[in-house]
Amino acid sequence: MKIRILALLAALFIGVAGLPAFAQGSSQAPSVADEMAIQALLRGETVHGRITIPDQRAANLIQPQGREWREFHNVTLAWVGGVAVLGMLALLVVFRVAKGRIPIEGGPSGRTIQRFNAFERVNHWMVASCFIILALSGLNLTFGRHVLLPVIGPEAFTEVSLWGKLAHNFLAFPFTLGLVFMLLLWIKDNIPNGTDIRWLKTGGGLVGNAHPDSERFNAGQKGIFWITVLGGAAVAFTGYMLVFPFFFTDIAGMQLSHMIHSIVAVLMIAVMLAHIYIGTMGMEGAVEAMTTGQVDLNWAKQHHNLWVEEELAKGRAASPPTGAKAAGAD
Amino acid sequence: MARMKFLLDSDRCIECNACVTACKNEHEVPWGINRRRVVTINDGKPGERSVSMACMHCTDAPCAAVCPVSCFYTTADAIVLHDKDLCIGCGYCFYACPFGAPQYPRIGNFGSRGKMDKCTYCAGGPQADNTGAEYIQYGANRIAEGKLPLCAEMCSTKALLAGDGEVIAQIYRERVQRRGYGAGAWGWRTAYRETVAI
Numbered sequence: 001m002k003i004r005i006l007a008l009l010a011a012l013f014i015g016v017a018g019l020p021a022f023a024q025g026s027s028q029a030p031s032v033a034d035e036m037a038i039q040a041l042l043r044g045e046t047v048h049g050r051i052t053i054p055d056q057r058a059a060n061l062i063q064p065q066g067r068e069w070r071e072f073h074n075v076t077l078a079w080v081g082g083v084a085v086l087g088m089l090a091l092l093v094v095f096r097v098a099k100g101r102i103p104i105e106g107g108p109s110g111r112t113i114q115r116f117n118a119f120e121r122v123n124h125w126m127v128a129s130c131f132i133i134l135a136l137s138g139l140n141l142t143f144g145r146h147v148l149l150p151v152i153g154p155e156a157f158t159e160v161s162l163w164g165k166l167a168h169n170f171l172a173f174p175f176t177l178g179l180v181f182m183l184l185l186w187i188k189d190n191i192p193n194g195t196d197i198r199w200l201k202t203g204g205g206l207v208g209n210a211h212p213d214s215e216r217f218n219a220g221q222k223g224i225f226w227i228t229v230l231g232g233a234a235v236a237f238t239g240y241m242l243v244f245p246f247f248f249t250d251i252a253g254m255q256l257s258h259m260i261h262s263i264v265a266v267l268m269i270a271v272m273l274a275h276i277y278i279g280t281m282g283m284e285g286a287v288e289a290m291t292t293g294q295v296d297l298n299w300a301k302q303h304h305n306l307w308v309e310e311e312l313a314k315g316r317a318a319s320p321p322t323g324a325k326a327a328g329a330d
Numbered sequence: 331m332a333r334m335k336f337l338l339d340s341d342r343c344i345e346c347n348a349c350v351t352a353c354k355n356e357h358e359v360p361w362g363i364n365r366r367r368v369v370t371i372n373d374g375k376p377g378e379r380s381v382s383m384a385c386m387h388c389t390d391a392p393c394a395a396v397c398p399v400s401c402f403y404t405t406a407d408a409i410v411l412h413d414k415d416l417c418i419g420c421g422y423c424f425y426a427c428p429f430g431a432p433q434y435p436r437i438g439n440f441g442s443r444g445k446m447d448k449c450t451y452c453a454g455g456p457q458a459d460n461t462g463a464e465y466i467q468y469g470a471n472r473i474a475e476g477k478l479p480l481c482a483e484m485c486s487t488k489a490l491l492a493g494d495g496e497v498i499a500q501i502y503r504e505r506v507q508r509r510g511y512g513a514g515a516w517g518w519r520t521a522y523r524e525t526v527a528i
Contacts, residue, residue, distance in 0.1 A: 034340075034377070034379065034513045034514070037371060041520075047371065048371075049369040049370050049371040049372075049373065049381075050369070050370045050371075050373040051367060051368070051369055051370075052347065052368070053350075053364055053367060054362075055362070055364060057430065058364055058367045058369070058430055059369055060369075060430050061369040061371065061381055061383055061429070061430075061516075062428050062429060062517060062520055063428055063430065064428055064520065066392055066425060066426045066427055066428045067392065067426075067428065069396075069425050069426055070392045070395055070396050070426045073396050073422070073426070074395055074396060140398070141398040141420065141422075142398070144398060144399075145397075145398055145399060145400045149399070149400060154399070154400070154401075154413075154416055155415075155416070157399060158399050158401075158415070158416045158417075158418060161398060161399050161418045162418045165418055165419075165420060166442075169442070245421055245443070251424075251425065251430075254421075254425060255425050258425065
């Protein structure tokens with residue numbers, strides 16, 4: 001807005017300055033090109049012309065949108081990202097202090113049930129490790145110069161950022177592939193239903209001490225799933241626009257891609273911090289689901305009672321293989 | 331110290347591209363990189379106008395503001411330069427620059443653009459003045475030799491002026507007063523947040 005006012009003042013100034021000049025008997029009409037250029041600048045549009053070199057992007061004489069992108073990158077993104085990430089960390093500290101580590105009620109039973117198979121776990125860790133490196137290298141591009149650069153110096157920081165950029169570009173591919181697998185593996189257990197509404201109404205047991213029913217994934221986990229899949233899709237799509245610069249779009253498209261990419265990414269980072277906390281140090285018995293794949297039966301009954309009943313029912317209904325003997329029969 | 335600026339008088343530019351050629355030759359700028367270019371607005375229509383444009387060495391330069399590795403610096407003459415040894419080729423300066431000045435050796439090669447290159451105002455870079463290393467990375471350093479940028483020096487109609495902002499603005503003012511018209515200093519409002527008062 002400020003830029004537009006400045007441009008308007010400039011136009012008025014040129015106009016006022018030009019009037020006496022024309023009044024002095026000059027037969028020259030005001031230049032059409034100048035007027036159009038001023039009008040374009042007033043509307044915040046690109047001043048575009050013809051160029052004789054092959055690089056047609058160079059035909060943009062002035063693109064005022066660059067200022068808006070700068071404002072976004074240096075102010076909006078820094079604030080949104082900073083508040084989201086630090087705010088989530090603060091929230092988790094408060095949660096930890098208020099709630100402590102969520103224990104398995106009645107302690108571990110010693111008997112386990114399979115929660116995730118090997119493929120699910122390998123895929124999860126592929127996406128997770130990619131995400132962590134993508135997140136750190138991405139945050140580095142926005143905050144590194146203020147946080148890391150003064151600590152390690154310009155040469156070392158360039159080295160780190162260069163490797164970070166390469167990692168960011170290449171890890172995009174396994175990350176996207178993993179997201180596709182996640183979608184195919186888990187979508188059937190992540191369709192929202194009435195159980196989720198009841199879970200949310202009771203605060204999911206996170207707020208208060210209710211024990212709402214839950215299927216394989218509770219409403220919170222379903223939220224994480226959809227944020228990962230949909231947010232990941234947005235980040236991947238805009239990321240591919242950025243990694244193949246100007247191949248699919250022009251300068252305005254590149255700026256917009258970067259804006260969507262970075263805002264969605266910092267919000268996803270904040271959400272994933274909560275996911276990482278509750279999946280590891282925040283809850284007893286949770287991390288085994290993604291390490292060994294075997295969770296304690298008491299944990300499963302406490303957090304996913306409907307899923308446990310379903311799994312046990314499957315086991316009861318299964319017919320024993322031919323030739324199987326009852327335990328202790330031989 | 332002087333405050334170095336470019337000023338393009340579009341009432342004089344005849345789109346001869348001598349500035350572009352002079353720049354390319356002086357710095358041995360590789361194929362595909364254009365530190366300076368001439369854009370023609372309203373080509374073939376009434377009021378056609380050509381503008382030679384390069385890095386304007388902005389006050390509060392957007393490139394420097396967004397650079398993730400802070401590789402830009404401003405000299406005592408207010409010339410905006412950058413350190414190619416620190417540049418990671420992320421392309422952010424091109425998104426922020428209002429004039430499309432930053433150039434990259436490889437633009438479409440999977441995001442690996444290579445080190446950014448742009449107009450140095452013929453002032454080289456952070457290497458020692460007029461050394462081989464400086465020439466390879468940034469081109470000639472005419473400022474260190476007490477000379478002005480070659481594009482402006484070569485301009486046959488003196489449409490492109492380079493030098494201290496006060497001095498070139500005064501030249502332009504006198505021109506406009508004598509001939510009775512002037513389209514304004516191209517890009518000054520955007521680059522320097524001021525225009526030439528006549």
